[in-house]
Amino acid sequence: MTDMPEQSNSKTVLTIGNSGQIIAIAVAIIYFCGFVTVTAYLGSLGIKEYEAFRTQYMISGTTLLILMGLYYYLVGRHVASINEDTNNVRDILVRIGATGGYWELYAQIFPLLELCFFIVVSTFVCSSLLFTMSSRALISMIIPLAMGLFFIQSTIINKDSKDASKAFLLLIGIYYLAVVLAFWYLADG
Secondary structure: OOOOOOOOOOOOOOOHHHHHHHHHHHHHHHHHHHHHHHHHHHHHOOOOOOOOOOHHHHHHHHHHHHHHHHHHHHHHHHHHOHHHHHHHHHHHHHHOOOOOHHHHHHHHHHHHHHHHHHHHHHHHHHHHHHOOOOOHHHHHHHHHHHHHHHHHHHHHHHOOHHHOOHHHHHHHHHHHHHHHHHHHHHOOO
16 A cells, blocks of 8 residues: 555645745746847847846846836726726616716716726826926826826725716726826826
């Protein structure tokens, strides 16, 4: 008979061996992303340099993955759930008594406005991480943008959708539209 090690009844999700493997895989992914990013950038300038180990690869890879994660968190998940968001807005409008053709159109437009707003927010954040912003108008827009986002998110989280009013939902839509139009007007390259 072969001696089989006893299996423990407790399910250990993360062991030291597993965490070491996860860290090694994460470092390899970060390094690969950084290598591709740096090599592609240098190649666009006509420089062909293939050093195997550079800390610049780790920094570039980490920055790339942070920006991609941030963009997915702010924009990608809203794109993936736009139909569900439209149905949620429609349900909220029906619950508060906002029915009719105009409100149905608003239920279709609101998730698109929210998506455009989050594109603006992610553009601000990613641009500020990568570049220095020289436009004073854009820099001055960051404060109302952040305050509005904080107010809307805290109000929506703390407020039950039954307590929302038609005016509140219209004001959020107008705010989203104003931010997108202001960004479009002020972003000068």
